[in-house]
Amino acid sequence: MGRVISFEERAVATLRDRLGAAESANEDLIAFARGHSGATAAIHRAVLALMEAGSPEELFAVVTDEWPLILGLDHVSLALVADGLGFRVQQGANETVERRLIDRAIAQIDPVTMRTVERGHSLFGRVATSIRSEALILLPADAPLPYGILLLGQRVKAGLDARHGAQLLGFLGASLGAMLRRCLDDL
Template identity: 50%
Template structure:
């Protein structure tokens, strides 16, 4: 006589595992969407704050002093290179840097690059040793305006920050800053 094999228990267990995996993927997707929505709202607040600038110094003050709180990051620096001069501005003020450092980095970044790091980019200045996740955002200008870079950093390492996924809002922030710099120059 033949033996009857019951596949029902195995099929139900497989189905339950698949449903659990789909539910976990949905939770992850929802968390990502909420996180991205919060980031976009923060960038909108930062853009509105910058739009109120009354001059280049005021714009740089807003970006370096107010944006860290608005964007939820620990450090913001702006670097510009024009001709034979390079400057970087952060919460500690304005410092001169070699213009080739700024121009070279601006050329290497296409839009925005987000990455986890063991040490932040040198454009963060003294805060570089504390940075564990950073976003490098190119400030596009047409000559004779300066080449530039906006750098955002945080102390906490960020999961899945590598690459350019989700960089569009950061590119928008960089474009707005570039237009502001051009306006006041």
């Protein structure tokens, strides 16, 4: 007579392993969704704050003073070229910078560039040495409107979700560009 082999024990162990892997993947997906949802909500709050700005000065104050708090960042700067001159707008200071520096930076980055760094981009100015994660977002515009880069920085190296993060930051940059054009058209 033949002997019956029981596969039950091995099958149950395999199913338990698969169930554990599925639960782990599900927890990772839920954590990602919560983080993405939080980032999306923060971007929306930042754009709403921007929409309340009635002048370029108010717009710059929202970006440099309020956005770091809303977005959970350490530093936000704007590097703009207007009327052929380069400017850096950051918390508590508006400074001139070489237009070539801004134009060169624009030529070297994608529409949204997210990266960890040992030192932030020089357009961050005096705080560049403390920046370890940065997002550089192009702000294109047709002449005679200003164009430039939105710079977002953190002091800690952060894991960056390039695909979804780039979409959100692209929206943030497009919103900033539209609001800047609106403020300048109203002058």
